[in-house]
Amino acid sequence: MKYINELHEGNKMTGVYLCKHKQPAVTKNGKSYENVILQDKTGTIDAKIWEPNSVGIADFDSLDYIDVVGDVTSFAGALQVSIKRARKVKEGEYNPADYLPASKFNIETMYAELLQFIRTVKNPYFSQLLSYYFEMDTELIKAFKNSSAAKNVHHGFIGGLLEHTLGVTRLCDYYAKAYPILNRDLLITSAIFHDIGKTKELSAFPQNDYTDDGQLLGHIMIGAEMIHDAAQKIPGFPEKLEHELKHCILAHHGELEYGSPKKPALAEALALNLADNTDAKMETMKEIFENAGDNNGWLGYNRIFESNLRRSSEE
Incomplete structure (x- = not known):
């Protein structure tokens, strides 16, 4: 398992994560899918289940810990996961301390x-x-x-x-x-x-x-x-x-x-x-x-700052 802050576009996500949020949605074409937010102690990442009724997707709800297999992509300047398989895990298969983000300071x-x-x-x-x-x-x-x-x-x-x-x-x-x-x-x-x-x-x-x-x-x-x-x-x-x-x-x-x-x-x-x-x-x-990882280029439009963002040059 990689922590969320270690993920990059093109990676395969595998491991147990906390499902912070799960909500059904519908595309403009009327196709059903599910919005999911996955979390570990390093942060959160948006995810989608485009085929919610497929064999590899077992039932789970918000605040369940789930074993996930998915592809890490990029959308609008932010990482996103396309979930291919997911199952709810049992207590003992995870350590809760790995899933609660905490301040870096004492x-x-x-x-x-x-x-x-x-x-x-x-x-x-x-x-x-x-x-x-x-x-x-x-x-x-x-x-x-x-x-x-x-x-x-x-x-x-x-x-x-x-x-x-x-x-x-x-x-x-x-x-x-x-x-x-x-x-x-x-x-x-x-x-x-x-x-x-x-x-x-x-x-x-x-x-x-x-x-x-x-x-x-x-x-x-x-x-x-x-x-x-x-x-x-x-x-x-x-x-x-x-x-x-x-x-x-x-x-x-x-x-x-x-x-x-x-x-x-x-x-x-x-x-x-x-x-x-x-x-x-x-x-x-x-x-x-921090969520951008090693990406030192332009990160895309950000609605909070109403601007396209990037890090300043080190030299």
């Missing part, structure tokens, strides 16, 4: 660094709020360490939420030093809290899919509610500070069409939006290049 080391940032916050109300969730809430801490930051766009792996939050917090720490107009305590607190709602928006791996709360409310609203709930338990928490912090959370996607209920009205909200966008986009670009 989770406990990252969390220790996040706690260091928390301890630099001087405002007593923000400090208590951060401690309430990130030092005392053991259930939240466990979820925060193991959650992804997205279903599939960026940081979509175990530890991804922590890695992304730390990246955003580092950028905000730099902004606070570079631009004295910024209230550092508000900015650092909002950076650490900005995606906390994703602990409830997305289910745990291997599903890593939207929960009912995620579908109905979304992580931005969930995060603002979590801040309000905790602030109510801290005696004397100023309403003005709560509203400013919640505004940063509500505006951190920057634009209404990107899911923000509000556009940034505070300098700290603007800085948070820029940091969030920077970390998300740079990680997305990194993952695109």
Whole structure:
């Protein structure tokens, strides 16, 4: 078995993979086929079963582990697998640790660094709020360490939420030093809290899919509610500070069409939006290049960046 990040166009895929998603579809000509997403710890790859009723294709469902034989091709600049044979495997034929993508960085080391940032916050109300969730809430801490930051766009792996939050917090720490107009305590607190709602928006791996709360409310609203709930338990928490912090959370996607209920009205909200966008986009670009393997040429049009992409020259 080759890991997904080792596959290249023209390879034969053989081995056990997690079926992250499976859905029937129909071509423009009315022919039935199945869309499949295969996953291992290095990432995911799109796959198609063009002959779903053939002898070599046994029954399996989403979140089953399947033994696959297929051809690796390329479509629209991305690798894709044409599955020829597939069967559901039994427990004991695979090691689950091989199929859950995880951060390349040590989770406990990252969390220790996040706690260091928390301890630099001087405002007593923000400090208590951060401690309430990130030092005392053991259930939240466990979820925060193991959650992804997205279903599939960026940081979509175990530890991804922590890695992304730390990246955003580092950028905000730099902004606070570079631009004295910024209230550092508000900015650092909002950076650490900005995606906390994703602990409830997305289910745990291997599903890593939207929960009912995620579908109905979304992580931005969930995060603002979590801040309000905790602030109510801290005696004397100023309403003005709560509203400013919640505004940063509500505006951190920057634009209404990107899911923000509000556009940034505070300098700290603007800085948070820029940091969030920077970390998300740079990680997305990194993952695109990693998935491209040794391909140093043009990778084709990418809908996220609305551009044809390639790596820069080394010389």
